[in-house]
Amino acid sequence: MIYYTGDIHGSKFEVVRLAKKFNLTKDDIIVILGDAGINYFGNEQDNELKEIFSQLKPTIFCIHGNHEIRPHNIPSYITKVWNGGTVWYEEAYPNILFAKVGEIYDMEGIKHLVIGGAYSVDKFYRIARGYGWWADEQPSNEIKKYVERQIKEKEFDIILSHTCPYKYEPREMFISGIDQSTVDTSTEMWLDEIEETIDYKAWYCGHWHKVSSDSTDNDIHSIMNNLKNIKEEAYNMVKLAINKIKNGEIVDIEGIEDFKYLLMDYGDDYRFFELYKSLCQVLKEKYPQLVNDKWFDKLLKNN
Numbered sequence: 001m002i003y004y005t006g007d008i009h010g011s012k013f014e015v016v017r018l019a020k021k022f023n024l025t026k027d028d029i030i031v032i033l034g035d036a037g038i039n040y041f042g043n044e045q046d047n048e049l050k051e052i053f054s055q056l057k058p059t060i061f062c063i064h065g066n067h068e069i070r071p072h073n074i075p076s077y078i079t080k081v082w083n084g085g086t087v088w089y090e091e092a093y094p095n096i097l098f099a100k101v102g103e104i105y106d107m108e109g110i111k112h113l114v115i116g117g118a119y120s121v122d123k124f125y126r127i128a129r130g131y132g133w134w135a136d137e138q139p140s141n142e143i144k145k146y147v148e149r150q151i152k153e154k155e156f157d158i159i160l161s162h163t164c165p166y167k168y169e170p171r172e173m174f175i176s177g178i179d180q181s182t183v184d185t186s187t188e189m190w191l192d193e194i195e196e197t198i199d200y201k202a203w204y205c206g207h208w209h210k211v212s213s214d215s216t217d218n219d220i221h222s223i224m225n226n227l228k229n230i231k232e233e234a235y236n237m238v239k240l241a242i243n244k245i246k247n248g249e250i251v252d253i254e255g256i257e258d259f260k261y262l263l264m265d266y267g268d269d270y271r272f273f274e275l276y277k278s279l280c281q282v283l284k285e286k287y288p289q290l291v292n293d294k295w296f297d298k299l300l301k302n303n
Helices: 013-021 044-054 123-129 141-153 186-195 226-246 253-266 270-286 294-301
Strands: 002-005 029-032 059-062 078-082 085-090 093-099 104-107 110-115 158-161 202-205 220-222
Touching: 002 013, 013 029, 013 253, 044 093, 110 141, 141 186, 226 253, 226 270, 253 270
Parallel strands: 002 029, 029 059, 059 093, 110 158, 158 202, 202 220
Antiparallel strands: 078 085, 085 093, 104 110
């Protein structure tokens, strides 16, 4: 069976929980619609998540997002043909696959066309603070031409993308404080042009941190964790939890570590990112064993 999700941003919990809850096997596929966070650091820090996912039975099939390194820029990745299309993978983690943009994959008799990439609205925030940002986050002209050629020459049933066509952008999810006139929407506009010229059964995308399956939206589905629908409530709950950790009311170290990784799911929202930094500061003081790598030190220095 195929399971679709997205934007886990380096958090293991939803994927691991899904695999365990439904007793997934090697015949199952979990599709992550961008920003998996598996290749965020570009060094050994990425291996922790890869080790965890490699111990799961299902195939982890990743679409390129905008907050991660393209696998072809990482020397350890090689290619192979999988279900009719080229994928990138590492020999140490054979069940973790990254799709090549424009390829068509036959999964359970359903042909999936992949179109990854998007613009980071927090681009300048990330650059100013030394956080991860990559100039090739959006599809290049070469990639676009390949996708357009595939659309003309091949048949497919479902589109898998990171962002969505411009007309379907969930504007209620726009991050407050960002001047939308500065946002590069060229990828969404291009997807708009594509969407108007093709026939498809469904279109699954991530990026927007919103769950939607409204058939009136032409079967455009933004796949994400259900908690994203109650963002304000989640923000207040997180803030309260951090205070309880700081005051010693919450002392379960394993639970606190799980909470730290879960909070990373909200990293695209400035307010949650500030809470994440606040949590790291508390942990640095009370539980230094949970923040013992250089990345967290760098994070706190930019506070």
